[in-house]
Amino acid sequence: MTTGKIMGIIALVIVGGIGLFIFFLYATIKTKSTSLNKYEPFSEWIGKTVVLHTETMLFKEQMRMNPNSKYPYTLADSLNPGWEYILALVENGSVTKIATLPAGTELSLERAVQYTNGVSGSSYPTIFGTLKSNGKEYKVGYQWGDLDLSKNHYKIEKSWKFHQAPWQAEQDTAFYALPKADFW
CATH class of the missing domain: 1.20.5 (Single alpha-helices involved in coiled-coils or other helix-helix interfaces)
Structure with a gap:
């Protein structure tokens, strides 16, 4: 050679x-993702048009938490655990407030996805849909669900809890099992 x-x-x-x-x-x-459409509590909402019971805010993030570009807007309401943080981000200009939507606005829920960050390993379920307000249509994502770390630490399968979503009349206090996001 x-x-x-x-x-x-x-x-x-x-x-x-x-x-x-x-x-x-x-x-x-x-970031890895997997569909949650067939997992409770998402399975009971996907494919339905719901009415928002509370006033909600529609905003656009500069550094998006939601990697799905088909749904560029984020929906939040005062029942969201991160509400104060969101308001602070609006105030400092990190997010742009698009609209304040009144109670009674309809939202068509289309799909749900579990995202798992590749660096931190933290997961965040997001439900996606379309809402119409003042003659405009908005494709939105709503981050919904928190992992109870103590239940997860002890490997309890049903360790996901859900705060009251703006379309729910009352909070669901049950815990649910959700899959980890797929590799691809």
């Missing part, structure tokens, strides 16, 4: 190794 062939093989192995490293790094840190 000549020196040129040996150097070519070494270069190919190095380039291939770098490519493989980059692929594994990407696969490790990318």
Whole structure:
């Protein structure tokens, strides 16, 4: 074997190794997702048009939590556990308030997805839908559900709890089992 062939093989192995490293790094840190359409409590809402019982705010984030570009707006209401934080983000300009929607606004719920961050490993379920207000149509995401860390620590399957969504008359106090997001 000549020196040129040996150097070519070494270069190919190095380039291939770098490519493989980059692929594994990407696969490790990318946000993963899985459908929640067939999991409770989402299964009872998907495909339905609901009426919002509370005033809600529609906003657009500069650094989006929702990676689904088909649903660019985020919906929030005062019952959301992060409501004060959202208001602070509006105040400092990190999010743009699009509209305040009155109680009675209709929202068609279309799908639900569990996202798992590749870096932190934290998951956040989001339900997506379309609402119409003042002759305009908005594709929205509503982050709904929190993992009870103590239940999860003890490997209790039903460890997801859900705050009262703006379309619910009262909060559902049951705990639910949700899957972790898929790798791809």
